[in-house]
Amino acid sequence: MRKPVIAAVGIAAVLALAGCSSSSAPAATEITAGPATGSLDFQSWTPTQDTFDAISASFVSENPDVKVTGTLSPFEDYQTALQTQLRSGGGPDVFVVQPGAMLNQYQQYIEPINSYAEAFSGSEWRDAYNTDPLARATIGDQTYGLPIGYGVAGFLWVNKTILEEQGLDVPTNYDELVSVSKALQAKGIAPIAFGAKDTWQDVDYYLAIAASLNKDALYAALDGSGSWTEPDLVKAFGLWQQLFADGVVQEGAAGASTYTDTYDLFTQGKAAFFANGSWNLDMYKNSLDLVGSDDIDVIPLPVPGGDDTAPITGDVTGIVVVNKNSENKAAAFQLARFMSEGAGAQVLTDAALDFPVTKDGPAPSELPAAADQARASIQGLIADDLAGYRQVPSASVNTALGDALVGLISSGLSPDDAASRVQEAADNA
Template sequence: MLTIRTRVAAVATVGVVAVALAGCVGTSDAPSADGDVTLTWWGWNNFQYEQVIDEFEAANPGITVEYKNYAFDDYVTALRPALTGSDGPDVFQMQPGALVTNFGPLAVDPSEHMESVHGADWQDRFYPAGLEALQADGEQVALPNYMSAAGLVYYNADILEELDLDVPSDLDQWEADCTTIIEAGYACLAHGAKDGWVNEDVFLSLANSVSPGLVYEAIEGETSWTHPDLVAAMTAWGSLFTNGIVAEGATAMAEYPDAFSAFLEGNAAFIALGTWNTSQTMTAAGIAEAQKGVSTPIDNVFLSAPFPAAESGGTPTSPFGGPDNGWAVAANTPSEEAALTFLDFLTTGYGQENQASGGNIPAVRDVAVSTEDVVDPRQVEDIERQQASIEDLVGLRQIPYPDLDAALVDALSQVAAGAATPKAALESVESVSAGLDRE
């Protein structure tokens, strides 16, 4: 089952010179006289890792893997000194954005190893976005673990059927539907506006509906954040809190567990999330796990659709995303060959079958998400559509510049609270963007 994604808000830049690596030794045991190796593996989001280790060790006699799991914030804190000292992992988890920027230089580029094992076209096995998001300074610093995409709204099919409503295609239709939904005693869109990452997901959904891809030009400083289309998207964002779409009290709620619990318990018709949400809403095993966190029985059918268009009659958003996370080999490992073998196992071998079995979208194209455990036949087509969308993502979810990310989060909060106009909020974002050093 998918572990909830955590957004990186900011990570301090790691300053390391190349000579520092020469004196560093990883925590894995160097190969012993009989050739045995012990690898240390670190992460924060790792599905069925014990089973993965068992399968790998059975297929690779002489290599033992020891896993250490962290809460995300603790992981980032521990990783910074570990990769430049003597207590670091051999294989570690990576996330697009700030982690790649800051820790990518401390990882091995696996390209040569992958080519030797899989041939010169090894990259063709992966979704392009999965590789691109895990590159730094022209180097492939990690390989993707599984893929995810936002730009979706999940909905309670039973509520919509009860009220004879279709999934809305734009905000005007959604506002009208919400009136009916609220009159029937339900909340419309459960949303945890206390969390900056989900606010950004919704804003990116709106921006990519108004002008697909424009927001990424702004992120890279190629377009102003005050572009009329981005102002239109920010205006649409603010309207969600005044037209009845977002449930009351959203600014004091977290997406997890508050908004998600309201959705699972059948109190709200919609929630804005992404493909990482599918296993917990569409598979029997995932729902059984989610049930542990809520008191009301989860007995509705959940489906997904593109996030409605910001403008009346517009096109619903294109999906955006990339690798939810990936795996990297530490540059200071004394067991590079064994670590690369394990990396390959995680990202092209059994590790991908494991992700598919849990309802996650594999990083490689030739492994399909399992649909054997869905709770309703309609969810099979839904899941297949989600996986197909990974081939043509409009852009990433992550903003790779921590200061810019923080500025956008603040702007969205200000607009949601009615404390700033959309244009004024984006002017503050543009001010930060203009001062960034993107080299």
């Protein structure tokens, strides 16, 4: 539930017209590194309110002269409120953005944190972080926030208990997936529970398929140096379409949401597979009574047309940033740092069972034993089969890509037309 990719809602132009503070970030020598004081307002869609309240309480226990107010809202509601506040020159002291499009759109409202990090952690502060997560918070030579949580997507969750009960093996290629799906449907069991109404979900699996065909072409298109009409990317649109035509997803997938339509199908044992990312490990927190006794693992996505499976893509859960217009920037940075590499990171990890962004980052302190196998398998995919980042850098391209993927499965859009529409958005971005 924490992982939708930002939709383009016309905010880029609106925010650009709004203006922002012209003050430059202070030098590290101008920042006093001491306990946080004053008041801080935090807003985000992630984590949950209860989890943030626990983080806030821990932060205040270390900084007793600071008062923290946290507001956690559904993603779309959060975005709407944040836009309104930032356009008026206000907004929370600390907020969270996604890497890629959302960071780029809000960049003008965010205080670079390089000097603050140096003041509080020393000139080698970057060494504490894994390279990829910190890079997702960096534009040019400036770091615009600190990452929290690392998650990956583009693979399948599989309930081996259901397959075993039906006398079926875990598929290792696409033909086997088609065969298993037909056998499951004959027994009234959904194959892949896929929330294709969610374009963020559609994009995740298209990226995986495209990366399996031509990773270089995919990331060239994503960064604007290549074209979405490259033949392998056009082919990937067709293979995406084939998943739905071949019936390896549940009936009505195009109108289903991940939360909670397909999440419920999988956790209630009504589907043998589930299309969702590593953050679904939190089902061992939220639905342990439903899934704890089943043998559940993850497998790479079989790609139509051969024996290949798709690589995965990964990204940080979010980037905790400081509002350029905050009147308490040093304390705001300290809260961001606390959530990224301090005790707050442990609270986040325990709640979401995410993967660390720092080299010595925390592991879940109370990981249910039932989650061990799936988490280990995900770690294996990260080590051996990670294609690259997950979030589309351009909001308009992300929207066009999501719309094209929906069109391919619901309105007869052709792969060539899908590619052309996404490229048109890229040309106008």
